[in-house]
Amino acid sequence: MAKQPMLKFVKVERDMPTKRAAEERRADFQEIYAEYADAKAKEQSSRCSQCGVPYCQSHCPLHNNIPDWLRLTAEGRLQEAYEISQATNTFPEICGRICPQDRLCEGNCVIEKSGHGTVTIGSVEKYITDTAWDEGWVQPVKPARERKESVGIIGAGPGGLAAADMLRRQGVQVTVYDRYDRAGGLMTYGIPGFKLEKPVVTRRNDQLEKGGVRFVLNCNIGEDMSFEEIHDQHDAVIIATGVYKSRDLAGPGSGADGIIKALDYLTASNRKSFGDADDGFDSGKLNAEGKKVVVIGGGDTAMDCVRTAIRQGATSVKCLYRRDRANMPGSQREVQNAEEEGVQFEWLTAPKGFTGDPVDGVIVERMRLGLPDATGRQMPEVIEGSDYIEPADIVIKALGFEPEDLPTLWGVPELAVTRWGTIKAEFTSGATALQGVYAVGDIVRGASLVVWAIRDGRDCAEAVMRQLNGASAVAAE
Known part of the structure; x- marks a missing residue:
């Protein structure tokens, strides 16, 4: 009888890949987790219970066949594991690195709920795909x-690139337009290298280009090209611009020099990692070296900012968040990593104003949690008379992102938007009210996760193919 390769969670403990020491990783922008060795990947995969109702799969936006590729990994059938993994996910090596698994697949693992510690799904996913790249199993698309x-796809972020990949596999001619000089969107310029090293992104971009995807970079729609031009050139257009407009701060002194946007700060840092010149960084405006840094916000972007500031050599880094740790939206794993690296969190605090110009301090008011709002989260309330001043040389606003006014910027008033400014699009297909125009990712759902953008891009590609096949059938009649 063959030996049972699975269900070993009762005798094999959860074991994450080795994490580099905080003091070491503070000094560079390399990823903080080591790779699994083959034996360790098999061992951790073998902990999967192969449960009848895999909540890991149902709580993954892509509904990845996680139990299947865990079993194949445990059995040493890595190429098959990769094929199963990439069948539902355009960028498994990226999701394995940056998905908040603690809130998605791993957080809903059945053996985690039973007290045995979740399967290390993200780390195994990363291992499978990195092995696939090393072994040459990942090849350019050949329809x-x-x-x-x-x-035509406007936006070279995860949603746009996922759609491009799926359409090229069907032989469709795809052109991706993007405002930046490199494809990848926030994966390239928004997420720091210690979470997602840039060669991981650039090799995917290269693979897509070798597979026939055409990239038109440094292209601002509404300036370098009109939306109408793109619409006229293609049989369908997918809008995948993401949301890049930073939410702002109010209060006295909020316009002072030294109060900067999170995306500007992260983009400058990532440009330097590519070896590019960056005026904002080189002038010191977007460089935290030798400065007291205060980051305002509690999401994943705030975590990226505080951990970047530590690596740039800030003298102190503090994060202000108006709720407590249990109610913050960012990954708890990221908070732990940040604390290990020297970031101080000031829970239940919010900015009331700023002192100095250039800024030299944040007027902070302390908060307490009151009654729940409509979503069930407790609302923060100001504690009167609790104000204090937090010294700061740089204040980074990481309060989230909003959509730009695309109908005005692009001169397309008929492009319908919601009251939040996101594009109105049909659920799953991404179809808008404009004939042959679709929209996916954050520009539809608001600031969200990379994995959701990938899901939207793949779903939209299917809808576009239905449109193209329908048009072809009519033309043939």
Whole structure:
């Protein structure tokens, strides 16, 4: 009888890949987790209970076949594991690194709920795909036949690139337009290297380009090209711009020099990691070295900012968040990493104003949690008379992102938007009110996760194919 390769969670404990010491990782922008060795990946995969109702799969936005590729990994069938993994996920090596697994697959693992510690799903996913790249299993797309139809995609972030990949596999001619000089969107310029090293992104971009995806970079729609031009050139258009407009701060002194946007700060840091010149960084405006840094916000972007500031050599880094630790939206794993690296969190605090110009301090008011709001989260309330001043040389606003006014910027008033400014689009297909125009990712759902953008891009590509196949059938009649 063959030996049972699974269900070993009762005797094999959860074991994450080795994490580099905080003092070591503070000095560079390299990823903080080591790779699994083959034996360790098999061992941790073998802990999966192969449960009848895999909550890990149902709580993954892509509904990845997680139990299947865990079993294949435990059995040493890595190429098959990779094929199963990439069948539902365009960028498994990226999701394995940056998905908040503690809130998604791992947080809903059945054996985690039973007290045995979750399977290390994200780390195994990363291992499988990195092995696939090393072994040459990841190849450029080679469609069975080329089609004459073309699709223009505005935005080279995860949603746009996922759609591009799926459409090229069907032989569609795809052109991706993006405002930046490199494809990848926030994966390239928003997420720091210690979470997602840039060669991981650039090799995917290269693979797509070798597979026939055409990139038009440094292209601002509404300036370098009009939306109408793109619409006229293609059989369908997918809008995948993301949301880049930073939410602002109010209060006295909020316009002072030294109060900066999170995305500007992270983009400058990532440009330096590519070896580019950056005026904001080089002038010191977007560089935390030798400065007291205060970051305002409690999401994943705030965590990226505080951990970047530590690596740049800030003298102190503090994070202000108006709720407590249990109610913050960012990954708890990221908070722990930040604390290990020297970040101080000031829970239940909010900025009331700022002193100095250039800024030299944040007027902070202490908060307490009151009654729940409509979503069930307790609302923060100000504790009167609790104000104090937190010294700061740089204040980074990491309060989230909002959509730009695309109908105005692009001169397309008929492009319908919601009251939040996001594009109105049909659920799953991404179809808008404009014929042949679709929208996916954050520009539809608001600031969200990379994995949701990938899901939207893949779903939209299916809808576009239905449109193109329908048009082809009509033309053939």
